[in-house]
Amino acid sequence: MNGYSLSKRAVEESLFCVALAFSCLVLPSKVLRAAVGLELSALFGAAFMLLASLAFLTRKVRVHNNSFWLAFSMALIGGLASVIASSPTHLMLGVSAGFTVYISESCRLALVGKRVATFFLLSSYLALLSSAIGIAYAYFGGMPLFSVHVDGRDNLLYLSTFSVAEVGGFIRPSWIFDEPGALAMYLVIAAVFIIREGSFRNHLKFILPASLLTTSLVMFLIVLLYLVLTFRIKRSLKLLLGTLLTCGVILTIMPGVFDLIGSFIEGAFLDRLALEDGRVAGDNRSNQVIEFFSLLNSDILWRGAFALHSPPPFHDQSSHPFSIIFFYGILLWLPYAGVVIILISGCLLKEGNARFASAAMLLLLLQRPYLYHLAWMIQVIFALSLLGVFRLQLSGAFDRSER
Structure with a gap:
């Protein structure tokens, strides 16, 4: 009986992992x-119904009162916004986000399972390896395949x-996404799942620094x-010693590689962090x-530009803290x-x-406020659920091993 129970739970977690993988990889990949030729709304509906079915059919749906x-x-x-704006879109977004919060909280124990963390770990490594191979391929003269x-x-x-841009002679990789910033966002959310489960946290020592391949400035801040x-003195000294030894070996075998790395760093970060007319060049x-x-x-x-018959002309309003307004x-x-506000409290308390996870999600959402974006809603809300945002957990650690 116990073996049957364990087997059933394994099947449930595997199904949940597949549904989450679909939501986190296919939905945000333009x-x-x-x-x-698939429509985002149809894919979101399918992913939402699949996760909701798993939550209600395989688990006792109980959530915290908060x-x-x-x-x-x-x-x-x-609903109120929809009435004021005379737009059904507002109602659809509010209801979708609310139900996603409910589903994420009811599936919270499955979210921290090892299968889900393994998926995010392996997909992060695959994304970074694919990015590194693509950068080298393009740098040494490889032409786009299509x-x-x-x-x-054109991606x-x-x-x-895939890539849509380059800096300093290097392409900016975006893996299966349409821009490097989207890849950086996926890697940060994946890091939250990896941290929360606990077993694979040491892998972040490689995954996060390697994520600088995206050349995303917010990723640069998150790595810092x-x-x-x-920071731990003993661990940092070991890391520093290992880095110096590795650099020494590389310099001996391939003396020109540091010029290559230097060119990449200069084009990807230093030039974009330089001040131009009082502003950061890459801002x-x-x-x-x-x-x-x-x-x-x-x-x-009160209504938003989407509800207006004649909205004012604008360039880009998609990626700042007031985009939703x-x-x-x-x-x-x-x-x-x-x-x-809750994430800021998490950074402090x-x-x-x-x-760190609270700070990373805060930086991410300040420059990509995708709480209602159908492509990102599920994974953003699920990551916030892991951080206790919807249970109003403002302080403490994930578990005793962190203290």
């Missing part, structure tokens, strides 16, 4: 969706990774945070915020603002890896 009322409040806010047209841009496949918040968010406040009016504040109005922005 390249895959464009290549096969989580239940937060999920209900998100759906209610969506392209996929997405949002007015070029360099052997094992990881080094600072998880493409400040202009969005400035434009947002220049466009803000009562209609946008611009597109959907201030009511749908309130749950996002609450998440940000939590301990160990829980503090």
